[in-house]
Amino acid sequence: MKVKLNDVHYFVEKRGTGFPLLLLHGFTGSSATWYPLAPNLEQTSTMIMVDLLGHGETEAPPISERYDILHSAADLKILLDKLGIEKVDLLGYSMGGRLAITFAVTYPERVRKLVLESTTPGLKTEDERVARREQDAKLAAKIQVEGIESFVKHWESIPLFRTQKNLSIEKREEIRKQRLKNNATGLANSLLGMGTGAQPSWWSSLVKFPFETLILVGEQDLKFYKIGEEMLSKLPRGNLLTIKNTGHAIHVEEPEKFGTIVSGFLSEGN
Ligand SMILES: C=C(O[C@H]1C=C[C@H](C(=O)CCC(=O)O)[C@@H](C(=O)O)[C@@H]1O)C(=O)O
Numbered sequence: 001m002k003v004k005l006n007d008v009h010y011f012v013e014k015r016g017t018g019f020p021l022l023l024l025h026g027f028t029g030s031s032a033t034w035y036p037l038a039p040n041l042e043q044t045s046t047m048i049m050v051d052l053l054g055h056g057e058t059e060a061p062p063i064s065e066r067y068d069i070l071h072s073a074a075d076l077k078i079l080l081d082k083l084g085i086e087k088v089d090l091l092g093y094s095m096g097g098r099l100a101i102t103f104a105v106t107y108p109e110r111v112r113k114l115v116l117e118s119t120t121p122g123l124k125t126e127d128e129r130v131a132r133r134e135q136d137a138k139l140a141a142k143i144q145v146e147g148i149e150s151f152v153k154h155w156e157s158i159p160l161f162r163t164q165k166n167l168s169i170e171k172r173e174e175i176r177k178q179r180l181k182n183n184a185t186g187l188a189n190s191l192l193g194m195g196t197g198a199q200p201s202w203w204s205s206l207v208k209f210p211f212e213t214l215i216l217v218g219e220q221d222l223k224f225y226k227i228g229e230e231m232l233s234k235l236p237r238g239n240l241l242t243i244k245n246t247g248h249a250i251h252v253e254e255p256e257k258f259g260t261i262v263s264g265f266l267s268e269g270n
């Protein structure tokens with residue numbers, strides 16, 4: 001269904017019965033990335049899957065400033081208000097994890113439990129952020145100049161996703177087709193407005209999280225494993241699980257295991 005949040009129409013899907021679980025996909029992704037988890041998660045959660053700004057069937061505003069991560073978090077608050085949801089379990093993967101942390105920092109009273117897959121609270125110094133903005137601006141220009149097909153071919157080949165070469169041809173084709181459904185303006189503006197260098201650092205806010213937080217990292221994803229370990233050291237109610245033989249997109253490579261872990265965590269203590 002399409003839901004107007006502030007000035008943008010978002011695509012939102014609901015599945016299952018149970019406590020509301022808001023699922024936030026990664027860059028180049030869409031709600032489709034969560035479908036393989038539904039048989040597991042929809043037993044205990046009402047899955048609310050959102051195509052994020054500039055992705056999937058959600059609008060791609062022409063101005064990159066509209067994609068600011070705090071503005072996107074405010075969009076999600078309005079979604080919960082419109083759905084009559086006071087508190088939500090929140091699951092974010094990669095870019096979606098950065099948005100989930102932003103939402104949790106800004107609206108902690110709206111979060112029951114938080115699951116963070118292969119993500120970061122941001123870059124600690126302005127120098128790092130400036131350098132990353134320059135890097136992401138070049139990538140955004142690449143998308144706009146070369147088009148979505150060329151960019152997806154580049155993106156799926158970056159070292160971060162090397163373990164996805166172990167996936168079946170069919171699965172890799174499914175991921176490729178889903179990425180190709182995005183449009184160049186949406187992805188470019190997402191990088192410019194909501195990229196890792198464009199957002200604030202939330203490192204100093206983690207210590208204030210009052211809710212249980214589960215960090216999931218892939219054993220082969222050293223960069224985000226280290227970030228996850230450091231996040232864990234700051235969280236008052238944190239836990240970290242390393243999923244063997246997986247890389248960055250754990251839920252893609254091990255959907256069964258991922259779904260079981262997440263549904264177990266969300267069902268604990270209820
Ligand atoms: C390459 C780096 O950063 C990018 C990698 C992961 C993030 C993401 O959402 C990828 C999702 C996917 O394609 O499966 C993306 C983001 O957070 O926006 C980052 O730009 C890196 O080494 O940090």
